[in-house]
Amino acid sequence: MTRQIQIDFTPEEYHDAALLRRRVGAAADESVRIVRRTLDCRRRNIVYHCTVEVGVEEVLDNQRIHNILTSVAPRVLIVGAGPAGLFAALRCLEHGLRPIVVERGKSVEERKYDIARITREKIVDPDSNWCFGEGGAGTYSDGKLYTRSTKRGDISKVLRTFVAHGADPDIMLDAHAHIGTDRLSGIIASMRRTIEEYGGEFHFSTRVEDLLAQEGSVKGVVDQHGNRIEATAVILATGHSARDIYELFRRRGWQLEAKPFALGVRVEHPQELINEIQYHGKGYSRLLPPAAYSLTAQAAGHGVFSFCMCPGGVIVPAATAGGQQVVNGMSNSRRNSPYANSGIAVTVSPEDIGSDDPLALLRFQQQVEAAAYHAAGDCIDAPTQRLVDFLKRRTSSTLGKSGYMGDIVSSPLHELLPPFIAESLAQGFRAFDRKMKGFITREAQLLAVESRTSSPVRIPRDRATLQHPQLRGLYPCGEGAGYAGGIVSSALDGIRCADAVSLQM
Ligand SMILES: Cc1cc2nc3c(=O)[nH]c(=O)nc-3n(C[C@H](O)[C@H](O)[C@H](O)COP(=O)(O)OP(=O)(O)OC[C@H]3O[C@@H](n4cnc5c(N)ncnc54)[C@H](O)[C@@H]3O)c2cc1C
Incomplete structure (x- = not known):
């Protein structure tokens, strides 16, 4: 017999197995298994909300395939x-x-x-x-x-x-x-x-x-x-x-059919900075995983949102053919790179393009990717701009280091991106900085173009x-x-x- 208990732990308690057993009231012969955990860092007192199973340990039911195929299987x-x-x-x-x-x-x-x-x-x-x-x-x-x-x-x-x-x-x-x-x-x-x-x-x-x-x-x-x-x-x-x-x-x-999708840039910060913002200072970095964030805003009539946020990650060149420049993010299991990156994307619908052709949004996506490729000097280097320069609409005279798996090249993204995308992103970043003080910083850089967020076409x-x-x-x-x-x-x-x-x- 097992029982489930909903309980909150501080990060210190979470890493102390004996204390954890005491808090859930486990008897000596009972096992304690955390079956669900959510890290909540919205307030200064950071906690793990946990569901804990106390009692006889259950073994995970491994995936099984029962049917061995017959030779006439369709x-x-x-x-x-x-x-x-x-x-x-x-x-x-x-x-x-x-x-x-x-x-x-x-x-x-x-x-x-x-x-x-x-x-x-x-x-x-x-x-x-x-x-x-x-x-x-x-x-x-x-x-x-x-x-x-x-x-x-x-x-x-x-x-x-x-x-x-x-x-x-x-x-x-x-x-x-x-x-x-x-x-x-x-x-x-x-x-x-x-x-x-x-x-x-x-x-x-x-x-x-x-x-x-x-x-x-x-x-x-x-x-x-x-x-x-x-x-x-x-x-x-x-x-x-x-x-x-x-x-x-x-x-x-x-x-x-045309399907609304989203397009924008990938923003990159030092992971340490994101940890400090999200964990309210330096104290918790030792005990907690690299911090993540999830942000949304309404700007210039469009939704702007963070997408595929990668703590401790790198940025990759995700084009699928020549003549395209596309970025995306990924990270290893230990999330141990010094960078935090995230797609920041703006919703795009057929009305924004003014066409009811089912492939109109695909064509728009292709044009932006081709423009980014061209801006990089006809190669898959990533057109890059400091976030503060993007907001001031000026080309960055210098760039910082980046976790991009390729080269970065200074480029005026405020001109490269379609005007409604650039304007929505600018407003979105200002809104994000109000939610996460310090998000706008000279150390933050934008890499173009985050265009493969979802399909612009539906079959x-x-x-x-x-x-x-x-x-x-x-x-x-x-x-x-x-x-x-x-x-x-x-x-x-x-x-x-x-x-x-x-x-x-
Ligand atoms: C760098 C990167 C990071 C991502 N990170 C995450 C993440 O952390 N979490 C998450 O949930 N999602 C992430 N995604 C998105 C996720 O990978 C996709 O949503 C998911 O893979 C889509 O699954 P799918 O099977 O529908 O299509 P796909 O994974 O795109 O697979 C389609 C397959 O079809 C093959 N194919 C295409 N055309 C043909 C053809 N004509 N003939 C034969 N084969 C063909 C392709 O080669 C491909 O292997 C990431 C994507 C990228 C690129």
């Missing part, structure tokens, strides 16, 4: 091995369906060499980069595992699956769990081995260029070599950077069957189709799509 083609595709594949196995995963990029083991080349030679392989390859954009991400919506599905199933494949069991208890880039590739490879062990297949370096569509029904795909791969159903989980997929839909006259699907309205058997899935944002929600959407496929079998 083949479900899954395009894209990101979180949506991988979780769809695992779920297919639970339904007795054989997942065939096709991925334009390479396995995690090979992909890392192409990623290293981006920094070393400033060359982006359009099939193998920070976004494309096994594990998708999630592999070299921060691995922050939370979704804002609890309605999307069983989050704990996703977390259990990560733990069963090598993630730290602590991710089950942190309200803002985090895996870290250094751990993710091993976890992704382990998920692949599970899928293969139970009868699934992986085909890397296989880029889908067309769908086998006949009389409103999809029967498979065609790859870049013209090979036809047939299947009973196709789950399309290609992520928000697969622009060639949106262009394919446009060419073939299949429905697409529509029927609410009940999750199939495209014109293409039976095609299940648009995950972030690229516009139904998720982030690792957990994409994984949950993969599970939903596999469930929808199984209902049609």
